[in-house]
Amino acid sequence: MSRFNQVTDRMNTRSVKWDLTESLFKSEEVLPMWVADMDFQIPKAVxxxxxxxxxxxxxxxxxxxxxxxxxxxxxxxxxxxxxxxxxxxxxxxxxxxxxxxxxxxxxxxxxxxxxxxxxxxxxxxxxxxxxxxxxxxxxxxxxxxxxxxxxxxxxxxxxxxxxxxxxxxxxxxxxxxxxxxxxxxxxxxxxxxxxxxxxxxxxxxxxxxxxxxxxxxxxxxxxxxxxxxxxxxxxxxxxxxxxxxxxxxxxxxxxxxxxxxxxxxxxxxxxxxxxxxxxxxxxGDEWLEELISVLEDHKKYLMDTIHSQTNQIQVVEPEGTYLVWLDCRGLGLSHEELKSFMQEKAKIGLNDGASFGEEGEGFMRINIACPRPILEDGVQRILQAIHSKE
Incomplete structure (x- = not known):
């Protein structure tokens, strides 16, 4: 198994991303894919x-x-x-x-x-x-x-x-x-x-x-x-x-x-x-090279899967970072409704697009720097919520 596919339990490590899920998103069932840190083990040399x-x-x-x-x-x-x-x-x-x-x-x-x-x-x-x-x-x-x-x-x-x-x-x-x-x-x-x-x-x-x-x-x-x-x-x-x-x-x-x-x-x-x-x-060179390859695969999976199953979300293809900007305006929801939809229906914790400025209303940000099973879970949560809405 690739070191980047290994799922590490981060609960009870005082992790902002994982241990604050319930207080931030009002439910421990929410999958956190927001703040900009990775769910990957750091290089062994470090x-x-x-x-x-x-x-x-x-x-x-x-x-x-x-x-x-x-x-x-x-x-x-x-x-x-x-x-x-x-x-x-x-x-x-x-x-x-x-x-x-x-x-x-x-x-x-x-x-x-x-x-x-x-x-x-x-x-x-x-x-x-x-x-x-x-x-x-x-x-x-x-x-x-x-x-x-x-x-x-x-x-x-x-x-x-x-x-x-x-x-x-x-x-x-x-x-x-x-x-x-x-x-x-x-x-x-x-x-x-x-x-x-x-x-x-x-x-x-x-x-x-x-x-x-x-x-x-x-x-x-x-x-x-x-x-x-x-x-x-x-x-x-x-x-x-x-x-x-x-x-x-x-x-x-x-x-x-x-x-x-x-x-x-x-x-x-x-x-x-x-x-x-x-x-x-x-x-860290070799580790970083492998990370970029994993993120490239994750980006492709995210874009291909969402675009093939719904036209209500457009993935803005990133040229860098592991943070992806999702254009959710096709869902036809107000921004407050969009936040509730992701948090309560999809059970996924994303960054609120409006926090990046008024130009971010109708958008959400997702972090793809996680093992593939977590990414797939998050994407499927979003798609299932969209399909149940239709």
């Missing part, structure tokens, strides 16, 4: 490294040294053809804390911050909680694929936008922006003196036929205007270990971000997070 470190028995203050910096540098070079200077690195417990820090360090109250909606819900909080102003550049669906409205993008930048939070690969619509799209966005940001905060946490999870390009890798000028957030946590299922890093080529921006981390008291990562990062980046 488990072994954590076990070896744990066996030492002492967990004092721990530094990120040159060996860790080099692991990150090598990974970004090998996976994304991006040659960074290790002096550009800063560390954080997660991408969302990093975005909050960047917002506080590099923007001011009432500054306009651009996002491309529908988008990852914490982006809204990162802007609103710091009393900045949300500016939307809604993505447009063209023949089932999401595209950027560049006329609107520039129009919004001209209004005095201070920073643009890029999501690449995009969560939830699954786009992996092309070099041409990235270049066009970056050139417009340079033209209008707009900083780019780039969330690239899903960078390694790319389907065949597509390639992730860090926007900061396009040119030196773009790099100097960009702060990039990355992490091994989505790639290798390490979210609970809280480890991420920021790449900031501009020395002034980097100092401001690091000073802000200092004000928050965030000075170092946890010992096991550092251990996991190093082991994953140094030894």
């Amino acid at each position: 488990t072994d490294a954590i076990a070896d470190r744990a066996a030492h028995g002492i967990f004092g203050y721990t530094v990120t040294d040159e060996k860790i910096h080099q692991s990150i540098k090598n990974w970004l070079s090998k996976q994304h053809d991006w040659n960074i200077n290790t002096k550009w690195l800063s560390y954080s417990p997660g991408v969302v804390p990093s975005l909050h820090t960047m917002m506080e360090a590099l923007t001011d109250k009432d500054d306009q911050i651009l996002i491309q909606t529908p988008v990852y819900p914490p982006f809204y909080d990162v802007i609103k909680n710091h009393e900045r102003t949300i500016v939307k550049n809604p993505l447009h669906q063209q023949d089932g694929k999401y595209e950027i409205d560049f006329d609107d993008f520039e129009k919004k930048l001209k209004q005095g936008v201070k920073a643009f939070i890029l999501c690449n690969p995009h969560n939830p619509v699954g786009r992996v922006w092309t070099k041409e799209e990235l270049q066009k966005m970056a050139n417009l940001c340079l033209k209008h003196n707009v900083m780019i905060f780039s969330d690239e946490i899903h960078a390694d999870l790319i389907f065949p036929g597509h390639k992730h390009i860090p926007i900061a890798s396009l040119s030196d000028d773009i790099a100097q205007s960009t702060i990039t957030c990355l992490s091994p946590t989505k790639t290798f299922n390490l979210a609970g270990l809280q480890v991420s890093y920021i790449v900031t080529p501009d020395a002034e921006y980097r100092k401001k971000v690091n000073d802000q981390f200092g004000l928050q008291g965030i000075k170092m990562l946890n010992t096991l997070g550092i251990t996991a990062l190093e082991a994953a980046y140094d030894h």
